[in-house]
Amino acid sequence: xxxxxxxxxxxxxxxxxxxxxxxxxxxxxxxxxxxxxxxxxxxxxxxxxxxxxxxxxxxxxxxxxxxxxxxxxxxxxxxxxxxxxxxxxxxxxxxxxxxxxxxxxxxxxxxxxxxxxxxxxxxxxxxxxxxxxxxxxxxxxxxxxxxxxxxxxxxxxxxxxxxxxxxxx
Amino acid sequence: xxxxxxxxxxxxxxxxxxxxxxxxxxxxxxxxxxxxxxxxxxxxxxxxxxxxxxxxxxxxxxxxxxxxxxxxxxxxxxxxxxxxxxxxxxxxxxxxxxxxxxxxxxxxxxxxxxxxxxxxxxxxxxxxxxxxxxxxxxxxxxxxxxxxx
Numbered sequence: 146x147x148x149x150x151x152x153x154x155x156x157x158x159x160x161x162x163x164x165x166x167x168x169x170x171x172x173x174x175x176x177x178x179x180x181x182x183x184x185x186x187x188x189x190x191x192x193x194x195x196x197x198x199x200x201x202x203x204x205x206x207x208x209x210x211x212x213x214x215x216x217x218x219x220x221x222x223x224x225x226x227x228x229x230x231x232x233x234x235x236x237x238x239x240x241x242x243x244x245x246x247x248x249x250x251x252x253x254x255x256x257x258x259x260x261x262x263x264x265x266x267x268x269x270x271x272x273x274x275x276x277x278x279x280x281x282x283x284x285x286x287x288x289x290x291x292x293x294x295x296x297x298x299x300x301x302x303x304x305x306x307x308x309x310x311x312x313x314x
Numbered sequence: 315x316x317x318x319x320x321x322x323x324x325x326x327x328x329x330x331x332x333x334x335x336x337x338x339x340x341x342x343x344x345x346x347x348x349x350x351x352x353x354x355x356x357x358x359x360x361x362x363x364x365x366x367x368x369x370x371x372x373x374x375x376x377x378x379x380x381x382x383x384x385x386x387x388x389x390x391x392x393x394x395x396x397x398x399x400x401x402x403x404x405x406x407x408x409x410x411x412x413x414x415x416x417x418x419x420x421x422x423x424x425x426x427x428x429x430x431x432x433x434x435x436x437x438x439x440x441x442x443x444x445x446x447x448x449x450x451x452x453x454x455x456x457x458x459x460x461x462x463x
Binding site for chain 1: 383384385386387388389392393419420423424425426427428429
């Protein structure tokens with residue numbers, strides 16, 4: 146699976162409006178607030194691209210946050226993959242956002258995150274979700290690729306770079 | 315790091331068991347035993363509570379069926395890798411020709427283990443025997459909420 150097969154081009158966010166200034170990364174409540182704002186901004190971008198109804202947005206954000214509270218999806222090396230299953234989608238959709246200054250995300254390595262993938266999956270399609278996770282970790286293991294991704298300033302730059310990534314499973 | 319790898323020791327039986335090579339048993343340095351497919355569902359103790367089984371070494375292997383309906387997904391892989399890191403032995407999960415460091419969530423997510431798929435869990439080191447039991451139970455658990463650590 147390629148990243149571009151499930152990421153929605155129009156929903157990519159080259160620079161999140163959320164900032165981590167003044168946030169204590171060791172304060173769980175403050176970190177949760179940051180996560181919620183990030184996930185809401187990304188879900189809103191998918192909605193604007195035509196993927197959810199407005200009245201489904203709150204529920205999707207809540208579902209992703211509920212999942213996040215079971216264990217962080219900040220997997221280290223500056224990457225986070227917040228995700229959830231939700232009945233509003235019939236196929237896996239996702240988006241990508243960059244946080245150039247880094248955001249606290251309770252990551253496994255306790256470092257800020259700079260690249261965030263939001264995935265929303267149908268209730269009964271675990272295979273697609275697993276293949277999407279594989280595509281993300283495979284691509285993000287390439288430190289040079291991540292460096293180039295973080296340097297991108299526009300949606301088009303990001304998309305072109307993602308299209309250059311090798312297909313996996 | 316994920317690398318193509320063929321499990322060296324072990325063969326399938328017609329009764330859905332896999333025969334694995336175990337370490338020295340008396341005079342027989344490579345005694346064979348049949349082990350049941352699937353992880354134990356018993357509640358495991360914490361690794362600190364478990365005996366070291368005389369400095370076991372291995373490699374020990376067990377076939378585990380993934381009963382989690384979501385497969386080896388993010389949270390399950392996270393639980394597993396955290397548990398594996400509490401042991402000093404090497405922990406490897408094989409899925410076909412791919413092998414993953416069981417202590418690394420990035421590696422585990424790269425395996426793409428589907429629901430009802432079988433993987434081979436391999437441990438090798440001073441606490442390998444205990445780790446095999448403990449980690450097989452986690453890997454074979456039906457869902458994340460059942461994990462005990």
